[in-house]
Amino acid sequence: xxxxxxxxxxxxxxxxxxxxxxxxxxxxxxxxxxxxxxxxxxxxxxxxxxxxxxxxxxxxxxxxxxxxxxxxxxxxxxxxxxxxxxxxxxxxxxxxxxxxxxxxxxxxxxxxxxxxxxxxxxxxxxxxxxxxxxxxxxxxxxxxxxxxxxxxxxxxxxxxxxxxxxxxxxxxxxxxxxxxxxxxxxxxxxxxxxxxxxxxxxxxxxxxxxxxxxxxxxxxxxxxxxxxxxxxxxxxxxxxxxxxxxxxxxxxxxxxxxxxxxxxxxxxxxxxxxxxxxxxxxxxxxxxxxxxxxxxxxxxxxxxxxxxxxxxxxxx
Numbered sequence: 001x002x003x004x005x006x007x008x009x010x011x012x013x014x015x016x017x018x019x020x021x022x023x024x025x026x027x028x029x030x031x032x033x034x035x036x037x038x039x040x041x042x043x044x045x046x047x048x049x050x051x052x053x054x055x056x057x058x059x060x061x062x063x064x065x066x067x068x069x070x071x072x073x074x075x076x077x078x079x080x081x082x083x084x085x086x087x088x089x090x091x092x093x094x095x096x097x098x099x100x101x102x103x104x105x106x107x108x109x110x111x112x113x114x115x116x117x118x119x120x121x122x123x124x125x126x127x128x129x130x131x132x133x134x135x136x137x138x139x140x141x142x143x144x145x146x147x148x149x150x151x152x153x154x155x156x157x158x159x160x161x162x163x164x165x166x167x168x169x170x171x172x173x174x175x176x177x178x179x180x181x182x183x184x185x186x187x188x189x190x191x192x193x194x195x196x197x198x199x200x201x202x203x204x205x206x207x208x209x210x211x212x213x214x215x216x217x218x219x220x221x222x223x224x225x226x227x228x229x230x231x232x233x234x235x236x237x238x239x240x241x242x243x244x245x246x247x248x249x250x251x252x253x254x255x256x257x258x259x260x261x262x263x264x265x266x267x268x269x270x271x272x273x274x275x276x277x278x279x280x281x282x283x284x285x286x287x288x289x290x291x292x293x294x295x296x297x298x299x300x301x302x303x304x305x306x307x308x309x310x311x312x313x314x315x316x
Contacts, residue, residue, distance in 0.1 A: 004082065005081070008085075008086075009084070010052035010085065011052055011086075012053070012063050012088050013088075013089050014090045015131075023115075024036075024111075025037075025038060025092070025129065026108050027107050028267075031103050034121070035108070035119055038062075039056035040059065047177075048086040049181075052066065053181045056097075057097025058097055059095060059126075059153060060107050062094075062095060062097070063095065064090035064091060064093060065093045066089075067091060067290050068134055068298040069087075070131060072085060072086050072183050084124075087130075089131050095155075117195070118302055131198070139209055139239075139244065139290075140292055141236065141248065142182050142246070142248065143259070143286050144179070144281075144285065144302065145196070145249075145251065145283055145285060146170070146194045146251075147168035147175070147198045148168035148171060149163060150163065151253050160191065168197070169201075171198075173203070175198065175202065175302070176204075177288070178302055180206060182215040184246050185244045185246065186244070187202060187203055187209070187210045188211045188212075188213050188239075189204075189248070189250075190212070190213070190216040190251055191213070192217070192251070194222070196210050196249070216232055216251070216254060217251065218251045218254055229254065230249060230261065240293075240294055252281075254279075257276050258281050259289075259296075260274060260278075274308060281301070285301070285303045
C-alpha cells in the first residue's frame with residue numbers, strides 16, 4: 001500500500017556448539033503460531049546491530065556476540081507495510097535478558113537442517129542458508145577509524161596531540177555501545193591522542209586499559225607506506241591467531257591497505273570487493289573482522305549512518 005512507513009527491524013542467527021554439532025535458535029510466537037529467527041523493530045535512533053543484540057537477549061534469553069552481517073531481508077507485512085530486517089550471525093556467549101512481555105513463549109535449539117524445516121517463512125530459510133554458507137568463525141576483531149578531531153589547521157600543537165572535538169566524543173560513545181557486545185579482552189590504539197581517545201568510552205565501559213601500539217600508526221615522513229600496511233596487517237593477524245576478541249583503533253591511511261592485504265594476501269585489486277577502495281571508512285566508523293584461524297573471512301561495516309538507513313556489509 002502506498003504511503004505506509006517502512007518498518008526497520010534487526011535480529012540474529014544465534015548459534016552454539018552441542019554434542020550433536022552446531023545448533024541455531026528459533027522462537028515461537030503464539031500470536032501468529034509461527035517459528036522464526038529472533039528479531040524486533042528498531043527503537044528510534046537505534047543502530048540495527050544494537051537492536052539485533054537486544055532483541056536476541058529479550059526474545060531468546062541469549063547474550064550473543066555478533067560475528068558477520070548477513071544479507072538483509074525485505075518483505076511485505078500482513079497489512080502491506082514494507083519491512084527490512086538486518087541480520088547478524090551471533091555466537092551464544094551466555095544467558096540473560098529475556099523479557100516476559102515479548103511475543104515469544106518458546107525457544108528451540110536445533111541443527112540447521114531441522115531449523116530450516118521448522119521455520120515458518122521462506123525468508124528465514126534464506127537467512128539460515130546464508131549462515132550455513134559461512135566458514136566457521138574463530139574470532140571477531142573490531143577495527144575502527146578514529147573519531148573526528150579538531151581541524152589540523154586550527155591546532156597549534158603537534159598533530160599527534162590533536163584531541164577529539166565534540167562530534168568526535170559523541171562518535172566515540174556511539175562506538176562504545178556497538179563494540180561492547182564483542183566482549184573484547186584488549187583495546188589497542190595507534191599512538192595519536194585522537195586514536196586513544198576514540199576508545200576511551202569503551203575502556204571505561206569495560207574497565208580495560210587502552211594499549212598504544214605504533215604498528216597501527218600512519219606512515220611517518222620517509223616511511224614506506226607498503227611496509228606500514230604490512231606491519232598493521234601483521235599486527236591484526238597476530239591478534240586473530242591469539243583467538244581472543246579485541247578492538248583496535250587506527251587511522252585512515254592504514255586501515256584500507258591493511259585490510260586489503262588481509263583479504264587478498266597474494267594480490268590487492270585496485271577496485272571491487274576486497275580492494276583498498278572498498279575498505280575506506282569515514283572517521284568514527286569501522287568494521288567487524290571475522291577470522292577463521294588466520295584467514296579473514298568477512299568484514300562487516302560499522303557505520304553510524306545505519307541509525308537512519310540500512311547499510312550493507314562487505315564480505316571479504
